[in-house]
Amino acid sequence: MSEYDGKQFVGIDLHRSRSVIVRMTAEGERLDAVRIVNDPMALMTEIGKAGEAPEVVLEATYGWYWAVDVLAGAGARVHLAHPLGIKGFTTRRVKNDVRDATDLADLLRMGRLPEAWIAPPAVRELRELVRYRCRLVGRRSGLKAGVHAVLAKQGLRLPVTDLFGVRGRALLAAAPLDPVLRARANSLCRLIEAFDFEIDTVTGLLLRRAAKDPGWAVIQQVPGIGPILAAVIVAEIGDVHRFAGPRQLCSWAGLTPKHYESDRTVRRGHITKQGSRLLRWALVEAAQKIPASAGWPVATRDGIRQRRGRGIATVAVARRLLTLVYFGLRDGHIRALDPRATTSSPDTTSSPDAAA
Numbered sequence: 001m002s003e004y005d006g007k008q009f010v011g012i013d014l015h016r017s018r019s020v021i022v023r024m025t026a027e028g029e030r031l032d033a034v035r036i037v038n039d040p041m042a043l044m045t046e047i048g049k050a051g052e053a054p055e056v057v058l059e060a061t062y063g064w065y066w067a068v069d070v071l072a073g074a075g076a077r078v079h080l081a082h083p084l085g086i087k088g089f090t091t092r093r094v095k096n097d098v099r100d101a102t103d104l105a106d107l108l109r110m111g112r113l114p115e116a117w118i119a120p121p122a123v124r125e126l127r128e129l130v131r132y133r134c135r136l137v138g139r140r141s142g143l144k145a146g147v148h149a150v151l152a153k154q155g156l157r158l159p160v161t162d163l164f165g166v167r168g169r170a171l172l173a174a175a176p177l178d179p180v181l182r183a184r185a186n187s188l189c190r191l192i193e194a195f196d197f198e199i200d201t202v203t204g205l206l207l208r209r210a211a212k213d214p215g216w217a218v219i220q221q222v223p224g225i226g227p228i229l230a231a232v233i234v235a236e237i238g239d240v241h242r243f244a245g246p247r248q249l250c251s252w253a254g255l256t257p258k259h260y261e262s263d264r265t266v267r268r269g270h271i272t273k274q275g276s277r278l279l280r281w282a283l284v285e286a287a288q289k290i291p292a293s294a295g296w297p298v299a300t301r302d303g304i305r306q307r308r309g310r311g312i313a314t315v316a317v318a319r320r321l322l323t324l325v326y327f328g329l330r331d332g333h334i335r336a337l338d339p340r341a342t343t344s345s346p347d348t349t350s351s352p353d354a355a356a
Contacts, residue, residue, distance in 0.1 A: 008050040011105030012058040013097045021046050022101040040070045047074045057108040060116045085114025126235040129206040140195040150185045215329040222324045223294040224286035236279040240329035249326050255319045283318035
């Protein structure tokens with residue numbers, strides 16, 4: 001235990017192999033600064049010196065899961081610093097780990113820390129499945145592009161819409177390719193089959209895990225959102241009650257325009273894209289997949305497209321879909337999609353033409 005009996009603030013500069021821990025008082029006096037090898041027992045030992053229920057902050061950086069769990073288990077009140085938010089506070093000529101940890105503790109002590117949400121273990125598990133599946137699908141797409149590149153090198157264009165369907169595979173197997181290119185195409189096809197198996201396996205785990213969340217089934221009522229996109233949205237948003245309203249959720253997702261204002265100068269630009277890239281992708285994908293029978297979403301998208309262009313229309317509809325998602329996750333139902341509702345479209349929270 002520390003000789004200081006008051007409340008302590010602890011800043012941790014977390015790295016892959018070693019970390020620096022700085023302890024200070026509520027008045028800003030530094031009590032200690034140590035460097036430890038990343039190990040749960042070593043971290044618990046140092047935090048034990050900070051007394052009962054210390055305020056601890058670390059940056060949301062590579063591999064923060066284990067440190068947060070250890071700190072919470074040791075009784076600390078853990079805060080996660082947002083990497084983008086603290087950049088404006090750390091403009092100094094000399095940078096080292098001790099000063100980084102001290103700055104984190106100072107920001108927490110003064111109440112100026114830009115915090116990120118600490119997702120609970122259940123949400124982290126779902127996110128891991130969602131993000132791993134996304135990586136697998138991306139790599140499989142790269143392999144499929146490689147097969148198309150092989151055919152292009154021979155000047156071949158097979159008369160099939162899906163090259164990797166049953167008929168497409170048959171035509172690909174019979175295509176006249178040079179020996180080296182044939183070996184490459186066969187290798188790529190085998191890798192694609194292996195990725196198909198892994199993607200199917202992860203998808204099964206993902207859907208079983210997502211089905212435990214009541215919001216997963218609710219938001220599938222939103223046009224364009226199916227089981228996979230619903231799982232992505234639920235995983236990335238987590239606890240929707242941490243947002244005061246749909247405006248805040250849309251801003252967090254990076255779907256709202258940039259705003260710059262100084263004196264009489266006011267500029268609004270493209271969407272910020274500061275937030276979950278996967279969540280934005282899921283909503284834009286849903287906006288593009290809305291069926292023609294959906295009614296107001298299609299009319300809204302087509303109307304904005306004629307005035308502002310396709311990209312702005314898609315983002316505007318994606319923001320409206322996210323508004324519906326917010327109310328679905330918060331209330332357990334979406335009143336605007338109830339066939340008994342009298343309104344023809346939801347009460348959106350921002351102008352659809354504002355996105356660029």
